[in-house]
Amino acid sequence: MTEAQTASEEWTPSEVQRERDEWRRRRTLRSAVIAAGSTLLLLGVIGGAVISSPGWERVRETYFDWDKAVSSFPAVLEGLWLNIRVMAICWVLILVVSLTVAVVRTLRGPVAFPLRLLGTAYVDVFRGLPLLLVIFLLGFGGPALGLSGLPTSALFWGCSALVLSYSAYVAEVFRAGIESVHPSQRLAGRSLGLSYGQTLRHVVLPQAWRRVIPPLMNDLVSLQKDSGLIAVLGVTDAIRKAQIETALDFNYTPYVVAGALFCCLTIPMARLTDRYARKKGYHGAGGHL
Template sequence: MGPLARIGGFLETLRTLTDRRDADMDATESTFSRDRARSWHAMHRLRVYRGRGWLAFAVAVLVFVLVALTAHHVTLVAVAAGWKPLAVIAGAALACGVAFAFGCKAIQGVLLSIRAGRSSDIYAARTCGAEASDASWQSFAYSAALAGACAFAWLLVANDAAVSRTFFDVSLIVRSSKAILLAFVTNLEIFAVSAVCILVWALAIAIARTLPGRAGRPIRALAIAYCDLFRGLPVIINIYLIGFGLPLTDLPVLRDLSSNTYAILALTLTYGAYTAEIYRAGIESVHPSQISAARSLGLSYLKTLRFVTVPLAVRGIVPPLLNNMISLQKDTALVAIIGTIDAFNQSKIIASNYFNLSAVTTVAIIFVLATIPQARFVDRLIERDRRRMRAGR
């Protein structure tokens, strides 16, 4: 055998011994990792949230029993009131199915906590423990929501369904919806005209409040007095004073206005004060360097307001302005105090004829349905502004 062959054999033997040593080290390290995981569980008591999981499961079982009892009682009351038995039973079965589906979150939390306790891998145990905790908290949240729904259902059927018959008479709601919707057009007209008047009037007041120098001091004082007065005056009192007071003055123009016009005037004066403060906050948020740059280019104070200050201010106050408009829409129901036949007044007439308040519930539903899309639109604008700020634009 030559020298090269002997060197090759030696290298092959060395490689075999090295591979065997690495395999032994890996096996030893694996055994040590398992032992370390067990000692970690024993010494440091890794949180697997098993108690929280079992508690969530117990609460879910109790809530499921509560939902089943509530569904049974509501079914008996609804069938006795003349509802179709098939529809009522289907609704009860759906409620029980939802309660069971939410209870599965608690079962998931228990199983994950058991898996975390038996795992020999520290990191896998921690992951399962965190998932078990999250599933348990979700189960608690769903159980609380179902318990609240059951409490509301018991309120509706208490005292021989007195609450349901007084506020939620479906047949009366259906019969009165057409007349109330036609009257709701008056609310929409008052809201639309008032919104335009408020935006223009409030901008004028905000500009008056921000006039600079000594020359603007008297105008600023008048604007401050107006805002303080009408922000402190309740809307219903303002509507009452204008709606019944101006006709009594016998002034040539003001005495002949319609009740809708009085309502628009009162809402404009009241909400103009609030909206003016929103405008003023937006104007004062514009950085002084922007105004200085515009003035250095030769723009006058009014042109600076028109082309620089107001556009920049309005961009940042659109969400609070829309929130103010949502409040304005709801407060159009207050015009009923001066005799305007709006949705609320129409519902009161129907309620007095039937000795039932379900027609007023119809008005509430209409206002809620009209307000929710606006509120979601405002949330969308706010989220867009947040994304824009995070992006550094």
């Protein structure tokens, strides 16, 4: 056994260190108690104001009917499964399309100018159009084109609108990540005999990908919510199922059920994003909870 190992085994914190650790534990416990108390107080004030309002009984019967929530839950959950599938498929397509657009916009040289112009126009147009408007335009106009080989279903064109709109935003995220890689990295790759494409694939993109994961995860959270917008085309997702259940007796509790289910998807993903961002050193990401 070496002297260093013996010293490590025999080391014990000093009295000052033990007092400092105890003071930190007391301060942490005190902060937790104060935070919990202030949170409960705030929730109590808000809850009291809502419950004491003149129309609370009517709102409770219309939006928070337990029996209606239980009866509509299976149908809304079935619709939510469609939202999850739409989100998963669209996200894969969004990554492919947006990365392609981002790479095209970072090409150098006059020969690539038409491609850069096309990529810039695509990003500007679809970032300028509201997502709901894109869904309406493609959802109603797409099937009318009668393009051979393309489905005419509202689900297909609704997903196409999500992919086109979100790809414009995600492409800018990828482009920012690519351009954040120092030019010396490209020069180093070329000096080793790598082609432009090989340098982009093996040197630039791996570094850019790690840097853009937090904003990409935030876009995924947003896509989880916005997948419900395809309901305006008549697709029977969670929101559409809730609308059908509501139409039976004009009780709006199914909408609350749908909102709660969407929160069960988005909130854990948002917290995971914040945790990952803080772990990677993005200080201040998501605040300190």
